[in-house]
Amino acid sequence: MSTPQQARAQASAITSGKTLPQAEAAPTSQLRALFDGPHLSPGQRRIAQYLIENIAEAAFLSITELADRVGVSQPSVTRFAGAVGFGGYPALREKLQSIALRALAGGAAEEDRSNELQAAVDAEIENLENLRRDFADPDRVIDVGRRLSRSTPLTVLGLRISVSLAEYFAYAARRIHPDVRLVTLGGSVAYDALLQSREAGGTWVLAFSMPRHAHETLTALRVAKRAGLKVALITDLALGPLADEADVTFATGTGSRLVFDSYAASNVMCAALLQAMTDADPERTQGRLEEYEQIADQHQFFLKD
Template identity: 50%
Template sequence: MNEDSLVRDAVFVSGAAAPMDQVLDLFHGVRLTPTQRRIAHSLVQHAASAAYLSAAEIAELAQVSQPSVTRFAIALGYDGYPALRRRLREITAAGHGRPAADVPVGNELQRAVRDEVENLHRLAEQLVDPDRVTAAGALLANSRPLPVLGLRAAAPLAAYFAYFAAKVHPDVRVLDTGGSLLADRLDQAQTAGATALLAIVLPRYPRESLDALREARLAGLSVVVITDSAVSPAAEYADIVLPAAVGAQLVFDLHTAPMTLAMVLLQAICDAAPSHTQRRLEEFEQSAARRQVFLN
């Protein structure tokens, strides 16, 4: 995906697209400016309520001007925002017309877990066509070293990915600290021969993460991003966007689907260089056995 294109994955729930995913359908194949991406992202994040908000309220939500909302609607092929809002209401009404069996039941904790299960179902549907994950795996497998960016909430996921990736890749570098040190380490990786960067960017999108993606692109690195949505702010700087929804039902977000996607991506890296992967794994097992690292 280039900088100004928008990638959207087909996601289905019980045989019909969920309202959030039908909203994403509105943007499929449309080239959006960074400002329009912010509006699109707000509509996706607030799919249930956006259909009943005015253009001014959408503008406030996305922190853009009201005329930008109007231009956004026209870019999607509507006469203006009222026409787009009518379409959003149709989508919302269709979503409310689901069979009773699809209505969430149970307490708040059960609903949060069920929502995560639904996020995994959506991810599974995306992987019906694995081409983008396969392409991302090839890009990352060939990068020596392989920098992995993850700041704030994404830092544990970046570390988790890197722990296992280091077993099959000779030089994985976790970039989990912001400030001038982040720029230094990114520059050092590029100077050492890195050709690609994996970035994990999750809400609430750290500004430093987006700055680092911008610098990576300027340095000529290919950028693969795992994020929560195809219209995430990080998508603007990515060559390949791999979306996985974040659970937002509890006080703090759940990252089950992004973590699963990270490991799926690691599998694609292994598949891109199977003989190298096998050799590295055998060497690790021999070393671990010699040092008696594990109990079994």
């Protein structure tokens, strides 16, 4: 009898060819795509991040109001509009308003009578809805999953608050990949691990960086790049110095309504990449899962439910 993991590996392949109606990307995803191409200065990235995080209000601000909110000059806003492909701020604002209005038309918010815990859940539901819209086109996830699957060894990096996400991904990936190396300490320990991974034939690192973003994570990504490793990054920001060092960035919202952040969308992103890795080499996946189940039964790893 196959385990639930084996059954899902066989039945839920995202490369199965099933076609669903394509939904419009989430407003945050549309904005990230709009701002992701140009090389923006630090000040321009601040403007972009403010617009991403506050699109419903920011789309209707004057150039003076936007400059004041972000803490930059009005000419900086004008230069930003030009950098992202618009003739000036009025043209950019018109585009922002169309994105904001379509989002509002998609569902008017009901009067908020929730308590703080419910509000935190609502925020995570919104993050998951945004991720669902991003998954309307799964090609990028499928492609990166295939590349991670082929990297032997595969290094998974997560420092400080991001350790838990990295540990989850590495734990699951070891079931389907022959050599997964987990790095949860920064500094020279991380450098040694990254360099050794490259020398052993590894080609990719999957890195996690959640707020607050650590300097040592940025340094580790730069070490990985200098060593010749490609970097896939799961984080909450599509823009900024960490994303600048990554070859591929998956930006997922984090729940920030409570004292400590929650990572529902980031965990689903992990599961999606793991699914893509299983799809990339189904024979290896099945063989490894069967072998693991035999070992688990032999040594009685798990309770009989």
